[in-house]
Amino acid sequence: MKQMIIEGNHKLKGTIEIGGAKNSAVALIPAAILAKGKCIIKNVPNISDRDALIDILKLLNCDVTLESNILTIDSTNLKNAPIGAELSNRLRASYYFMGALLGREKYVEINIPGGCNIGSRPIDMHLEGFKALGATIETHKDKYILKADKLIGTDIFLRFQSVGATINLILASVYAEGTTIIHNAACEAEIINIIDFLNNMGANIKGAGSSTITITGPTKHHDAEITVLPDRIEAGTYIILGALCGDNLCIKNIIPAHLEALTTKLKEMGANIKINNDSIIISETKDLKPINIKTLVYPGFPTDIGQPMSVLLTQCHGTSLFEETIWENRMGHVPSLNKMGAKIKVNGMSAIIEGPTKLTGKEVIATDLRGGAALVLAGLIAEGTTIITDVEHILRGYENIVTKLTNVGAKIELKEI
Ligand code: EPZ
Numbered sequence: 293m294k295q296m297i298i299e300g301n302h303k304l305k306g307t308i309e310i311g312g313a314k315n316s317a318v319a320l321i322p323a324a325i326l327a328k329g330k331c332i333i334k335n336v337p338n339i340s341d342r343d344a345l346i347d348i349l350k351l352l353n354c355d356v357t358l359e360s361n362i363l364t365i366d367s368t369n370l371k372n373a374p375i376g377a378e379l380s381n382r383l384r385a386s387y388y389f390m391g392a393l394l395g396r397e398k399y400v401e402i403n404i405p406g407g408c409n410i411g412s413r414p415i416d417m418h419l420e421g422f423k424a425l426g427a428t429i430e431t432h433k434d435k436y437i438l439k440a441d442k443l444i445g446t447d448i449f450l451r452f453q454s455v456g457a458t459i460n461l462i463l464a465s466v467y468a469e470g471t472t473i474i475h476n477a478a479c480e481a482e483i484i485n486i487i488d489f490l491n492n493m494g495a496n497i498k499g500a501g502s503s504t505i506t507i508t509g510p511t512k513h514h515d516a517e518i519t520v521l522p523d524r525i526e527a528g529t530y531i532i533l534g535a536l537c538g539d540n541l542c543i544k545n546i547i548p549a550h551l552e553a554l555t556t557k558l559k560e561m562g563a564n565i566k567i568n569n570d571s572i573i574i575s576e577t578k579d580l581k582p583i584n585i586k587t588l589v590y591p592g593f594p595t596d597i598g599q600p601m602s603v604l605l606t607q608c609h610g611t612s613l614f615e616e617t618i619w620e621n622r623m624g625h626v627p628s629l630n631k632m633g634a635k636i637k638v639n640g641m642s643a644i645i646e647g648p649t650k651l652t653g654k655e656v657i658a659t660d661l662r663g664g665a666a667l668v669l670a671g672l673i674a675e676g677t678t679i680i681t682d683v684e685h686i687l688r689g690y691e692n693i694v695t696k697l698t699n700v701g702a703k704i705e706l707k708e709i
Contacts, residue, residue, distance in 0.1 A: 294687070296680040296694070298671035299703035300653055303576070304534070306700040307542040310527045311337040311691045312361065312520030315596075316482040318385035319459045320489055320518060321345040322392045324365040325354065326466055327493040327513050333363045334519040337526075337691040340684070344382035348375055348389060374401035377434060381406035383688065387415060387456065390438060391463030394427055400438040408660035408685065411619035417457035421448045425461075425468050445470030445509060453478040453503065453589045459486055465507045466495045472507045479503055480590040481521060481550050489518035524550040526690060527572075528597040529665050531555070532604050534574030535563045536673050541700060544571040553593040554601075557583055561608060582610035582647065587617050599625050599666040605645040606634040607673070616641045625663030628656035632670055632678070653678040658685045665690060672702055681709075 312335035322345065324331040336342055338361065346363075349356050351373055355366040372393060380386040384407025393400040407413065419429055419436075425448075427440040445468045450457055458478040465472035477483070479501055487500035493516035499505040527546040534541035535558060548555065548567050555572070558565050561580045566573040582605070587595040595618040605612040606629065616622040623638045630636055631654050635646035653676035658664025664686035671678030680686075683706065686693060697704050 293681070293709050294683050295707050295709050296668065296683045296686070297705050297707060298653070298668065298678045298680070300672050300674035300676065300678060302537070302672070302701055302703055303539040304537055304541050304672070304697070304700040304702055305539040307544050308530045308696050308700055310522045310530070310543060310545045311335065313337070313482055313485070313523040314339055314341060314525070314689045315455070316485045317342060317520045318345060318383065319388050319482065319486050320520060321349070321363065321365070322385070322388035323463055323486055323489055325349070325352070325367040325370055325392050326396055326463065326490065327367065327516050328396065329368055329513070329515040330364065330366040331493070331515065332517045333365070334361065334517070336361050336363045336520055337523065339691050340688050341383045341385065344379065345385065348379050348386060351375065351379065370396070372397045372399060375403065377403040380404065383407060384413070384456075387418065388460060388463060390418065390422070390436070391460035394422060394438050394440065395443070395464045395467045398440045398442070401435065403435050409621060409624070410660050411621045415456070417450055417452070417454050418460045421457060421461040422464055424448050425464055425472065443468035445472040445507070447473045447475065450474065450476045452476070455480055455483065458483055458505070462487065462490065462497065462505060462507060465509060466490055466497070467510045468507070469510060470508070472509070474505045475503070477503050477505045478589060481524065481547070485518065485521045489516060492516040492518060522546050525594060525596040527551060528554045528594065529600045529669070529690070531558070531572055531574055532597070532600045533669050533672065535565070535577060535580070535604055536607060536669060538575045540573055540575055542571055542573050546570060546572065548572065553591060554597055557585060557593065580604070580608040582608040582612040584613040584615070586615040589618070595619060595622065596662050598622060599662040600669055602626075602636070602643065602645060603629065603666050603669045606636070606647050606649050606651065608647040610647065612645045612647065614643045614645060622663075624659030625666045628654075628667055629670055631656060632674055650675065652676055655679040655681070658682045661685050661689045668693070672697070672704070
């Protein structure tokens with residue numbers, strides 16, 4: 293078990309380089325087995341979710357090498373094997389092996405996936421889609437067995453633009469016979485990254501970035517390369533940090549178009565922000581205006597930046613509203629923020645935030661990845677020392693967070709307890 297100790301109230305200055313996107317990397321890694329050859333994935337973030345997926349690849353007899361942030365996966369000699377609870381529970385994205393193995397092997401045995409406790413997280417749309425492609429699904433106590441003689445392309449209508457279901461169904465359908473059309477598909481930038489990778493290995497997928505994705509299969513695949521796109525959520529978290537306590541803090545290696553929902557809100561609040569081609573420079577701004585935030589699917593305000601943003605709302609002059617629409621349980625960080633001095637009232641999936649409030653260091657608990665990141669931001673502006681426990685949640689998704697923050701002047705350390 294690790295804890296994070298933060299001495300707050302220091303101005304942050306310098307440059308934070310953003311790594312590859314977690315939510316892209318965690319799908320690209322399982323997708324690599326669809327090449328049936330050697331894949332090189334560049335700019336892979338150094339996070340514990342990456343390590344969990346590598347362990348699953350090794351279980352499946354893939355050759356894996358990691359040098360710095362370049363991951364090479366050779367799945368030529370893949371041997372299918374049940375993915376047990378110990379591995380599948382380590383992260384949500386273990387479920388991308390459902391689509392990838394069903395596509396390649398027509399058989400998958402996997403325990404239910406893990407992930408953050410931010411809601412009930414059903415996977416009914418994934419399973420319905422696999423069935424529509426011709427798979428049969430047995431559900432045992434904690435385990436799914438998916439099998440098919442062959443998969444046949446079909447029309448799939450998603451009732452919600454689910455990121456995970458869109459990606460999983462694309463993975464399963466590249467080896468399906470005929471045309472699969474996914475209607476009401478998610479449009480996140482990460483999905484374009486996955487489709488580019490699959491097309492690089494020989495797949496025939498059209499419509500990336502739109503809500504209608506057409507996959508024509510089966511295609512013959514070969515070795516391929518891809519670079520993980522920059523992590524817009526990591527970037528968004530540090531941009532918010534810049535608005536809280538930055539002194540010309542530069543957030544570099546980003547795609548500003550992917551962050552427009554956030555930067556538009558920051559401008560509306562009156563934040564001191566300068567947007568360049570691949571970086572944003574941001575400083576602490578006094579007298580920030582209160583605003584209303586409602587999380588939505590892409591290109592709306594990302595649910596994954598809502599919790600970090602709630603910390604900035606505690607520093608606005610007046611009453612702000614933070615409304616979550618994707619996950620039922622995105623307010624796990626609020627009791628900790630209130631313990632530190634924030635005035636936040638939660639009502640179901642919404643929170644009313646009164647500001648500005650002075651925050652004071654306390655011992656708090658990271659209940660989930662983004663809620664944990666919110667506590668890091670709060671600790672960095674608080675008077676005194678903040679101790680965050682259960683930081684494993686944070687390390688799942690923010691690469692080298694302590695080093696990146698220390699390099700710009702933060703007083704933060706990780707301690708084994
Ligand atoms: C991805 O989760 C991300 N995770 C999440 O990021 C992110 O919050 C989410 O997309 C939305 O942007 C990964 O990419 C690994 P969804 P995912 O399927 O794919 C409901 C983070 O902090 N739903 O788009 O699991 C679901 O309950 C993580 O980095 C069903 O009802 O999200 C939710 O209300 C947390 N049935 C909504 O759809 C299904 O079969 C959106 O879920 C699938 C989803």
